[in-house]
Amino acid sequence: MRDGDDGPVEVTPSEANVRTLVHEYGGGSWWVANGVLFWVDIVDQRLRRSDPDGVTTCLTSEPPIPRAWRYCDGRVTPDGRWAICVRESHSSDGEPANEIVAIASDGGDVDVLWSGADFVSSPRLSVDGSRLAFNSWDHPEMPWTRVRLHVHEFGDGRLGDEVLRLDGDRAFCEPGWVGDRLLVVVDDDEWWNLVEVDLEDGSLTPVVSGPFEIATPPWVFGMQRWAAVDDAIVAVAGMPTGDELIFDGRTITTVDSSINSLQSGPEGVVCAAAGYDHDTEVVRLSVRSGTLERQVVKPAKALPFDRGYLIEPEFISFPTGLDGDATAHGLYYAPANPEHAGPAEEKPPLLVLAHGGPTAQARRQLQTAILYWTSRGIAVVDVDYRGSTGYGRTYRRALDGQWGIADVEDCVAAARFLADRGDVDGDRLMIRGGSAGGFTVLSALAFHDVFAVGASRYGVADLEALATETHKLEARYLDSLIGPYPEAKDIYDARSPINHVDKLSAPMIVLQGDEDEIVPPNQSEMIVEALQAKGVEVEYLLFEGEQHGFRKAENIVAALEAELAFFGRILGFTPA
Numbered sequence: 001m002r003d004g005d006d007g008p009v010e011v012t013p014s015e016a017n018v019r020t021l022v023h024e025y026g027g028g029s030w031w032v033a034n035g036v037l038f039w040v041d042i043v044d045q046r047l048r049r050s051d052p053d054g055v056t057t058c059l060t061s062e063p064p065i066p067r068a069w070r071y072c073d074g075r076v077t078p079d080g081r082w083a084i085c086v087r088e089s090h091s092s093d094g095e096p097a098n099e100i101v102a103i104a105s106d107g108g109d110v111d112v113l114w115s116g117a118d119f120v121s122s123p124r125l126s127v128d129g130s131r132l133a134f135n136s137w138d139h140p141e142m143p144w145t146r147v148r149l150h151v152h153e154f155g156d157g158r159l160g161d162e163v164l165r166l167d168g169d170r171a172f173c174e175p176g177w178v179g180d181r182l183l184v185v186v187d188d189d190e191w192w193n194l195v196e197v198d199l200e201d202g203s204l205t206p207v208v209s210g211p212f213e214i215a216t217p218p219w220v221f222g223m224q225r226w227a228a229v230d231d232a233i234v235a236v237a238g239m240p241t242g243d244e245l246i247f248d249g250r251t252i253t254t255v256d257s258s259i260n261s262l263q264s265g266p267e268g269v270v271c272a273a274a275g276y277d278h279d280t281e282v283v284r285l286s287v288r289s290g291t292l293e294r295q296v297v298k299p300a301k302a303l304p305f306d307r308g309y310l311i312e313p314e315f316i317s318f319p320t321g322l323d324g325d326a327t328a329h330g331l332y333y334a335p336a337n338p339e340h341a342g343p344a345e346e347k348p349p350l351l352v353l354a355h356g357g358p359t360a361q362a363r364r365q366l367q368t369a370i371l372y373w374t375s376r377g378i379a380v381v382d383v384d385y386r387g388s389t390g391y392g393r394t395y396r397r398a399l400d401g402q403w404g405i406a407d408v409e410d411c412v413a414a415a416r417f418l419a420d421r422g423d424v425d426g427d428r429l430m431i432r433g434g435s436a437g438g439f440t441v442l443s444a445l446a447f448h449d450v451f452a453v454g455a456s457r458y459g460v461a462d463l464e465a466l467a468t469e470t471h472k473l474e475a476r477y478l479d480s481l482i483g484p485y486p487e488a489k490d491i492y493d494a495r496s497p498i499n500h501v502d503k504l505s506a507p508m509i510v511l512q513g514d515e516d517e518i519v520p521p522n523q524s525e526m527i528v529e530a531l532q533a534k535g536v537e538v539e540y541l542l543f544e545g546e547q548h549g550f551r552k553a554e555n556i557v558a559a560l561e562a563e564l565a566f567f568g569r570i571l572g573f574t575p576a
Contacts, residue, residue: 008297008298011050011054012039012050012056016039016041017041018030018039018041018042019042020040021042021045022070022073022088022098023088023220023221024471024517024547025220025473026072026220027073027220027221027222027223028072028073028074028221029072029222031073031076031083031085033080034076034080035052036052036076036080036105037049037050038083038105040070040071040072044062044066045063045067045069045070045071046058046060047085057107059103059106060103060107060110063090065090065091067090068089068091069088069089069090070088070089071086071087071088071103072086072088072221072222073085073086073121073123073222074123076125077125077129077157078127078128078129079129081104081105081106082105082157083102083103083105084100084101084102084103084113084123085103086099086100086101086121086123086221087099087100087101087110095475096472097115098115098118098119098120099112100112100113100114100115100120100134100159102157102158104157111157111158114134114136114152114159116136117136117137117148118139119138120134120135120136121134121135121136121143121218121221122134122175122221124176124177125177126154126177126180126182127179129154129155130153130155131151131153131154131177131182132151132152132153132154132159133150133176133184135147135148135149135150135172136150139475139476140476140477140480140484141476142217142473142477143218144173144217145171145480146167146169147170147171147172147173148166148167149164149165149167149172149184150162150164151163151165151182163199170187170188172184173215174218174225176224176227179231182196182197183196183197183207183233185226189209190392190394191209191210191212191213191392192215192393193209193214194206194207194208194209194214194226194233194235195207208226208233208235208246208249211392212237212239212244213237213238213389214226214236214237214238216361217360217389222261225238225261226262227262227263227264228264229264229269229286229287229292233247233248234246234247234262234285235262236260236262238361238390239390240315240390241315241364242258242364243257243258243259243364245285245292247285248290255275255278255294256283256365257364257365258273258363258365259272259273260272268284268285269285269286270284270297271285275366276310276311276312276364276365277366278366279300279301279366279368280300281296281298282296282297283295283297284296305371305375308337308339309336309337309371309375310336310366310371311333311336311370311371311374313331313333314332314334315332316330316381316414316417316418318330318413318414318417320386320406320409320413321413322409326386326398326406328383328385328386328413329384329388329391330362330381330382330383330414331384332379332380332418332423333370333382334348334379335348335374335376336375337374337375337376337377340377342377346425347424348378348379348424348425349377349378349424349567350378350379350381350415350418350419350423350424350430351381351430351431351432351567352411352415352429352430352431352451353370353380353383353433354383354385354407354411354432354433354436354440354441354444355382355384355388355437356433356434356435356437357436358387358388358399358403358407358437358481359387359389359396360389361384361388361389361390362382369556370382372564373564376575379418379423379424381415381418383410385406385407385409386402386407386410387399387402387406387407399481400481401481401482402481403436403439403478403481403482403495404439404440404482404495405495407440408440408443408447411440412444412450415431415450416450430452430453430454430567430571431444431453431454432454432456433456433457433459434456434549435457435458435459435548435549436460437457437459438459438519439460439497440459441454441459442459442460442461442497442527443497445504445506445508446497446500446503446504447500447503453506453508453566453567453570454507454508454509455508455509455510456509456527457510457511457550458511458512458518458523458524458549459510459519459523459527460519461498461523461527462496462499462523462526463478463495464485464493465523465526466478466519466523467482468485469520469522470517470518470519470520474518478492482495498527498530501530501534502534504530504534505536507536507537507566507570508531509539509540509541509562509563509566509567510528510540511524511540511559511563512525512540512541512543513542513545513550514543514545515546516547517548518548519548524540524542528540537570539562541558541559541562
């Protein structure tokens with residue numbers, strides 16, 4: 001989209017689907033330079049450019065295997081001749097190769113600039129184009145554990161000498177340039193804060209720092225939570241109670257509780273932002289008389305329901321762990337419906353949400369998928385179990401070696417905390433989660449007798465199968481969450497819900513996409529078959545054409561309605 005006389009207009013062809021599949025999760029599928037849009041179409045993963053006159057040109061050739069050459073996360077040299085980006089090259093054998101490449105902006109040439117690691121990300125050119133910064137990491141690390149920062153000389157589409165390389169037990173992310181200054185986010189001192197890098201000796205000087213997270217785990221490319229406007233730095237301070245902006249050293253409370261993807265532009269900073277009472281909208285932040293002003297560029301869609309359904313959740317912390325000596329957190333949503341109320345003598349049932357990742361965080365913004373439940377008299381708690389982002393590196397690493405234990409304990413503790421407090425009915429507890437959260441659901445139902453019913457979306461049933469079948473990015477992720485495979489095979493077996501079907505008695509609905517390359521359908525099918533053989537009530541929905549997470553509107557609706565109907569049948573109520 002770009003601004004026109006009557007607002008934003010579409011730039012890409014109407015049939016285009018702008019999405020890259022690098023790392024399977026994608027992100028960073030488009031970038032702009034001098035009015036020219038560079039973008040990737042999901043249909044073939046080739047890089048294209050669309051000029052202001054509406055002409056679109058393919059810059060990369062057709063690979064020998066469909067969608068084998070994938071591009072993302074690019075920037076363009078100041079002279080406009082080269083697009084510098086990440087390429088993931090798939091072949092019929094072995095892991096894909098991840099490289100930083102230079103692509104001629106008029107098409108034809110693709111040159112590999114750097115390929116010295118298992119993974120690369122965030123190639124960022126200095127303002128004058130003379131230097132290139134980027135990140136790299138190797139198995140078994142993830143892009144939020146141990147990540148290197150590189151700086152090289154650069155010119156005429158070629159990488160020059162290495163200027164600096166920083167590594168260690170820390171995760172660099174979101175590098176970028178402000179003039180000739182290199183800034184980067186790093187978790188040296190517990191929190192992901194913004195620092196300036198001395199290019200001579202590698203020392204780091206705080207720029208925006210405090211007990212908050214600027215970055216989020218880079219599961220997808222292209223995320224940026226800081227930018228420069230009129231030489232002042234704007235950064236997102238991620239708090240457990242919602243995001244705040246820090247501008248020129250001052251904290252600014254905004255109407256937005258979730259702020260993502262800041263980008264510097266000619267008229268200020270543009271970002272995607274949402275609140276508890278409004279959906280995501282595109283916002284321009286500009287400076288007038290030293291004050292940061294907020295202007296909506298593309299408004300959020302109008303809410304199709306009464307504002308009485310809206311809820312600002314309660315942030316809760318509660319004791320957890322075997323001895324109750326740990327603390328976990330969450331967002332609690334009480335039921336809300338301006339037209340109906342539950343029976344005065346009854347407490348509402350509770351739906352516990354286990355997010356994915358498992359490094360994700362309960363989303364601090366309007367979520368109609370949560371209002372779907374609360375408007376029907378069901379309370380919801382979105383749990384930030386140990387391992388979640390937003391509480392510092394120690395909390396994020398607290399799940400190391402404890403996946404399937406600590407996360408489950410925290411979801412159980414959240415339900416019991418709210419039942420003991422008198423908010424919900426302790427006999428009508430439900431649990432739901434997707435991906436890593438689906439594993440948490442299966443583990444909670446296998447190892448704890450707390451929940452009456454569960455819903456697993458593309459959840460992990462067999463850890464050993466996941467370790468041997470998943471895609472490159474997560475091929476060694478379980479080394480830290482469980483232990484090295486196959487050395488720790490006994491632990492994998494002990495924690496896999498599929499090996500404890502004898503302990504499963506709660507009814508379950510299982511939902512899965514048939515094109516999921518991250519958690520393949522066999523993971524869901526093995527748990528469904530085992531429950532059917534045992535005689536436990538189970539319902540299975542396989543969605544055609546869906547990958548890891550449902551994107552088609554009709555499937556999103558069908559999944560929610562199926563879950564509600566199943567929960568209602570098990571708990572003895574008929575959904576309206």
